[in-house]
Amino acid sequence: MPELQDALDKGCLQVNSKIMKPGGNLVIIKAVVELVWYLPAIAKRFGIAE
Numbered sequence: 517m518p519e520l521q522d523a524l525d526k527g528c529l530q531v532n533s534k535i536m537k538p539g540g541n542l543v544i545i546k547a548v549v550e551l552v553w554y555l556p557a558i559a560k561r562f563g564i565a566e
Contacts, residue, residue, distance in 0.1 A: 520540035523529040531538050559566045 517540065520529065520536075520542070524531070524536075524540050529536060535543055537543065555566050
């Protein structure tokens with residue numbers, strides 16, 4: 517995920533070789549992604565009005 521690499525580059529996350537591997541790879545068994553729509557940010561990203 518690009519967000520993980522960005523967080524590594526900024527120093528927000530650290531590689532510990534147990535869960536976070538070099539390059540932003542994770543060792544996980546299960547993950548859940550909850551979609552949360554924040555309309556102002558989405559409109560800004562696409563360069564359109566809300």
